[in-house]
Amino acid sequence: MWGVIKSVLAAFLGVQKEQQRREDFExxxxxxxxxxxxxxxxxxxxxxxxxxxxxxx
Amino acid sequence: MRTLLVWLAGGLSLVGSSQAALASGWNMPVGVTDLSREIYNLHMVIFWICVVIGVAVFGVMFYSLIRHRHSKGAKAANFHENTTVEVIWTAVPLLILVGMAIPATATLQKIYDPSDAELDVMVTGQQWRWRYEYLGEDVAFNSNMSTPRAQIRGDEERGENYLLEVDEPLVLPINRKVRFLFTSDDVIHAWWVPDFAVKQDTIPGFISENWVRINEPGIYRGQCAELCGVDHAYMPIVVHAMEEDDFETWLVERQEMAAEEALGVDREWEMDELMERGEGVYGSICASCHQVEGQGSPPAFPALAGNEQMLADIDWHKDTIINGVSGTAMPSFRTTLNPVELAAVITYTRNAWGNDTGDAVQPAEIAERLER
Structure with missing residues (x-):
């Protein structure tokens, strides 16, 4: 859950680590x-x- | 690094000389109200923020381009993605924008606060003049451009205030909060006086507000700032700001004039008086379309000299001027002109330029017609 929130926050800012992006999509x-x-x-x-x-x- | 310093120094000296350019009229005016000064300062703060950012970004860019050029054997760093850098270059503009929004919002709040005004003036845009009404003071008048057509055509030398002069300026007191109520009788106009930092659209069927508190007596000029038809350029604004005492004297004078005018409605008028008054009204209101000699410019603006329908049917003539003709450029003058002016201009158009009906239309009759 915390991971999802962090990813959404990153999306709000428009910056995300490539590694995290892969993980989220997989x-x-x-x-x-x-x-x-x-x-x-x-x-x-x-x-x-x-x-x-x-x-x- | 030394090259960068040299450029920075060059940039700074440019900044210094641009200060002189700013004072020379290229910039927006500081104006004559506290609010206009505040708007000017806000504009300058944001301008300099933009200059600093511009110099920094282009400085780094050109330094890098020249310092690390291919002929010097520079090799591109071949990396992809750096989250720290990306976060920084996202957060920094965010902070700059919020930093600029705070003072801007504070100023906007002041602009949008017309409360506690000591004088209300209704400003109505019309094709192509302004009408000012001092609410609750029984004073209202039209403000027409007074630049002669001959100057516009180029037959005469242009005057000092070419296209920025009117027959009746708006008169306001200094040191008093004046609230404007803006509206329009026809299309969208915009009342713009740079020295007040006021530029407000006037929209038919809608009232918008703005306000001003002038610090210095003087004459301030402006223009319509919304394209509103062929004579858009010919509806300037002139504001005469006076000491409060002078303003009160002026207001009382105008009130007396209005009272006298109201009395004039009931008395019998001579042909000569009506013709003289009518010529003045015609010149300031009608002549821009129907031309000084009544020849019009057909097909849009019919000729009045020798106009058969008009001369044959006096009722139609009166109705046309009072109510206008919908679907054409002919507006209603019901509120723009008072009964005396209406009667005078009807009399004038029926008896000028070879029209000789001999009709002397009485203000009392027009007043009665307006009531219907």
Whole structure:
């Protein structure tokens, strides 16, 4: 699970180790990446909204 | 390394001389409001960040190109992928962008905060003039370009404020927060005064806000900044910023004028007065399309001199001017002109350039027609 999160974070930044990428594609479960990706994208949007509200307030 | 230093020094001296270029009018103006100064400073900060990045990136690039050139026997390092380097070159721009977004957002928040204004001015874009209305003060007027057509055609020498002069400037007090409410009667225009750092689209059926607090008295000029038709270039903006006392005096004067004008609606007008007034209105409002001698420029703008339909049917004539003709360039002048101006311009067009119906249209009658 932590491994999936780390890979999704790396994808957000756009940088990933070649070795890790291979591993994810060979052993990983695509559904896990998609789900974690969607959840983290929502969290990111929420975080931005929070920061914006704080800055505007 | 020494080559790099020489280049850096060269780059810095360029930076120094560009400071002079900035002062010479190539740059945006600092303006005359606190906010315009802030916007200018923000612009300069971001400009210099871009310059530093540009010099650094191109410096390293050209240094590498020259120092490690093929003729000197340079061998390419043949490696693939370096996560550390990739993380650095992703994180650094991210930090720079966030660093630029923070001051930019702080300034934007100020721009978008028109609260606590002490004066509200409605600015309406029209093809091709501006209309200013001091809300709650009973003062409203049109602001038409006053540059003579002869200068535009090239028959006369161009004046000092060629295409940047109007018959009635917008008058504002200094040191007071003035809120603008922008809208348009026809197409999208944009009210742009560089010295205020205000450039706001005026959109039909929509009201947008902006505000200004001018620090120095003076005359500030601007232009329509949204292509709005053939006379887009001929609807300049002139703002006369005055000391608060002078502004109050001016406002009272205008209010008295408006009251007098309102009284004028009820009295009987002589033909001569109507013709004189009508000529002025025609010159500032109608002549840009129908031409000074009423010859028009068909087919878009019909001739008024000898216009049979107009001369035969006075009701149609009045309706056309009050309500406009939908689907053509003829706008409604219901709100742009007051009853006296409407009556005067109708009288003028019926009795000028060889038209001689003898009709003297009375303001009272027009006022009644407007109520219907």
């Amino acid at each position: 052993k990983g479960n695509p559904m896990a990446f998609i789900l974690v990706g969607i959840i983290m994208a929502l969290l990111f949007v929420g975080l931005i909204a929070l920061v914006a509200t704080w800055a505007a307030g």
